[in-house]
Amino acid sequence: MEPGGRRLQEQRRLQEEAAEYYRGLRVEQRLEEALNTLFPLRPADFYGELANYFSKFSKAPVICKLVGRKVLDGVGQPTLEVEVYCTVQNYEKRICSTIMSFHSQTPENALPETVEADEKERNDSVNTAVEWVNESLNTMLRDLKPIDQYKIDKMLGEYFTKKVEEKKEIQKQEEEPEATHVLTSCAPSATSLSGKKKAAKPGKKVAVAERTIPPAEPVESVLCGSLAIGGASLAIAKAGATISHSPLYLHIALLKHDQDSPKEMTLPFPMVTLLNCEKTSPAKLKLVKEVMLIPPVQLSLKQGIEKILDIQKEMMRLLEPSGKEPSPQLADSKKGKAHNTGKKAPPRALKRISHIGCLITGCDNLEQPLLLMQTACNNLGLELGKDMYLAINCAAHELMDYVEGKYEILTGTFKSPDEMVDMYVRLINEFPFIIALIDPLRKEDRQQWDNISCALGSKCYLITEEAATYISKLKIDQNINIPKCSGVVLKYINQTKVSDLIELTGLLDGQRHITILGSPDGESPDDTFVDLAVGLGARFIKLGGLSRGERVTKYNRLLAIEEELAKNRTLRKANLEFIPFAEESQPENQLSDVLPPPKQDSLPLQLSQPALRVHSL
Missing domain, CATH: 3.20.20.120 (Enolase-like C-terminal domain)
Incomplete structure (x- = not known):
């Protein structure tokens, strides 16, 4: 081919590439204009919104791990903390934690030995609760959705019932050999105590008291480790609220009212x-x-x-x-002692x-x-x-x-x-x-x-x-x-x-x-x-x-x-x-x-119980 023909061919090729380039540029410009019209967002924001949109179709978060540990409460006593980890978009993520409050039944004027025994029992209970959370409950609740509160609570209840039955069986086996000995040893003590009371007080008065005053019900026994049940349930409720991107109080209200979204709430x-x-x-x-x-x-x-x-x-x-009470003038004065000394009066301890x-x-x-x-x-x-x-x-x-x-x-x-x-x-x-x-x-x-x-x-x-x-x-x-x-x-x-x-x-x-x-x-x-x-x-x-x-x-x-x-x-x-x-x-x-x-017509209007109404916050 002659040199002139080759140059002409090269020129045409360059012209076609240039045309294709500008044609593609126009398409990109048109696409960008269309995207800006439909989604007036910056590219980073657009892709973020796109990711959020497709995340709705991803697998819902599920529980992957529960962690229990012993911590201290407000008065320095041991109690239980429960952490919830979930699998979120294929990654393990810590969602939340809760600390349980421990209900003490020790009287304020209890004897030192009673206090010591109760502290030991409390420590054992917290240790057992930590063990339950890290082992049994961790395995049992894995792969469940934290928003399935009722299903999870049912499982927790069944687990607790099983533990109660196991405890009863152990107690029954331990008490059977000692039953006769306990009954024989307790009877004289009761008679002796009754005799002492009658000697100290007129017998008639005691008899009347026994007839008219119902005896106190025995203190309800608490199963060692039971904190694990309450701690796990509350932690999962908190995790469910976090996963649902709603405040916990709203999450609880929705659970109570079958997911009906109320419009108003009252504070206690x-x-x-x-x-x-x-x-x-x-x-x-x-x-x-x-x-x-x-x-x-x-x-x-x-x-x-x-x-x-x-x-x-x-x-x-x-x-x-009385010796330290300030004078009325000092108490009522804004300057008070600080004015006289030139220093700010320290707050009372x-x-x-x-x-x-x-x-x-x-x-x-x-x-x-x-x-x-x-x-x-x-x-x-x-x-x-x-x-x-x-x-x-x-x-x-x-x-x-x-x-x-x-x-x-x-x-x-x-x-x-x-x-x-x-x-x-x-x-x-x-x-x-x-x-x-x-x-x-x-x-x-x-x-x-x-x-x-x-x-x-x-x-x-x-x-x-x-x-x-x-x-x-x-x-x-x-x-x-x-x-x-x-x-x-x-x-x-x-x-x-x-x-x-x-x-x-x-x-x-x-x-x-x-x-x-x-x-x-x-x-x-x-x-x-x-x-x-x-x-x-x-x-x-x-x-x-x-x-x-x-x-x-x-x-x-x-x-x-x-x-x-x-x-x-x-x-x-x-x-x-x-x-x-x-x-x-x-x-x-x-x-x-x-x-x-009360009768419905006798209720004041403001006392009729309206459905709790709250909209999403």
């Missing part, structure tokens, strides 16, 4: 403990265990907490020893703070702590019954003297169950700003609970805490000895499962009861408990005082939830109205009899 009223009256100390008053403050409905939670903090500061000033985060004081009579509280509020320009309400935890079951057959409310002062009812009626009439009594009587005094319910049920909440300690038993045992009352304090402890709480609070809602979520004495720094109370729709939450980190953490979480709900306009105001008790007697020994449902 806080029962803030301000005073512990040292009922086991040499002080005279034994009846009052806690004096609590409840803010009114017109205040937000934040406003209520701020007022309670002001009352606490004033109470600390009033409780200062928090002295005598209980393990539940409240002030400790001794009192001589029942009226004294109430008048003290009234004085503190008056000094701040607050009126009890309008700007703040009181609740009293009587814990009367700790006061029964079974020899006398009466309650020792003051040192050396005894009252029969009937006299206790009369005393409470006079107390509420004299101090109408008391709107709740917790455990005013033992759970065994059922007739007196009926009497006090008829007398005070329309004036204040009558709440049982002692009788509702074991949620799983409440749920399954139709003969549980629950007295007639306004509501119950529920605690998330031991083998309690999230589904147990959901089922029981639903039952209580249906019976027009109020639910109070209560914090155990051995509290942990985990704030998951607050989300439970909000999601379950509890009327009150009982967290202790506004001191100690493990308590304050929970109040901070409650404040954060209030802020979040208010921001999303999903916060509904609660109410403090009382539901009157039916006067007619009800059959005993039924959970449905804790508070008989």
Whole structure:
């Protein structure tokens, strides 16, 4: 081929490549313009959105590992932490962890050897729980979806039942050879003890006490390691919320209401403990265990907490020893001593703070702590019954003297169950700003609970805490000895499962009861408990005082939830109205009899139980 022909051919080839290049460039430009029109995002954002879109079709996260470990609670005692790991898009990822609270049954005035034995039992229980989580539960729950709460809780319940049966079988084998020896050795001791009592007291008086005072029910045994069940259930609920990208309180609410997405939620009223009256100390008053403050409905939670903090500061000033009490001029002056010395006055040290985060004081009579509280509020320009309400935890079951057959409310002062009812009626009439009594009587005094319910049920909440300690038993045992009352304090402890709480609070809602979520004495720094109370729709939450980190953490979480709900306009105001008790007697020994449902037409409009409504946040 001639040189001129080759040049012409090369020129045509270059022209075709150039045309193809610009044709491709126009296509890319058009494609980019189309993508920018459809998805006005930067390339990185677009590909991120594309990845998120296709991730919806990927395999749902499943549990790949549970990790249990021994940690310390708020008072330095061992308890259980459970971590949940899930397989997310083929990668193992730590999702969350929870720390269980340990419910101690050791009396405050227990003997040193009793305390030592209980500490050993607690340590063994936590060690066993760690073993269960890391071995059996880790294997059993692997590859399950954390959002399948009810399925997982059912498996946990079956595992616990199996362990209970194994324990019973072991005890049966151990007790059979010793049964005869135990019966023979115990009988003389009982006779001897009875003889000593009769020698010390008139025989007739003891006989009357035995006929009229029902004996205390035996303490419910706790299976060693049962913390693993509650810890695993709560950790998986938290993991399910994390996987679903929703707050835990909303996740719990959706579980309770069959995934119906409500539009509003109410916050529980806080029962803030301000005073512990040292009922086991040499002080005279034994009846009052806690004096609590409840803010009114017109205040937000934040406003209520701020007022309670002001009352606490004033109470600390009033409780200062007389030799150290500042003069009124100094207390009322903004400059005070700091003005004279040129230095800022140091804050008073928090002295005598209980393990539940409240002030400790001794009192001589029942009226004294109430008048003290009234004085503190008056000094701040607050009126009890309008700007703040009181609740009293009587814990009367700790006061029964079974020899006398009466309650020792003051040192050396005894009252029969009937006299206790009369005393409470006079107390509420004299101090109408008391709107709740917790455990005013033992759970065994059922007739007196009926009497006090008829007398005070329309004036204040009558709440049982002692009788509702074991949620799983409440749920399954139709003969549980629950007295007639306004509501119950529920605690998330031991083998309690999230589904147990959901089922029981639903039952209580249906019976027009109020639910109070209560914090155990051995509290942990985990704030998951607050989300439970909000999601379950509890009327009150009982967290202790506004001191100690493990308590304050929970109040901070409650404040954060209030802020979040208010921001999303999903916060509904609660109410403090009382539901009157039916006067007619009800059959005993039924959970449905804790508070008989009032007639529908007699319910105030605001008390009818609407469906809990919340939209996704």
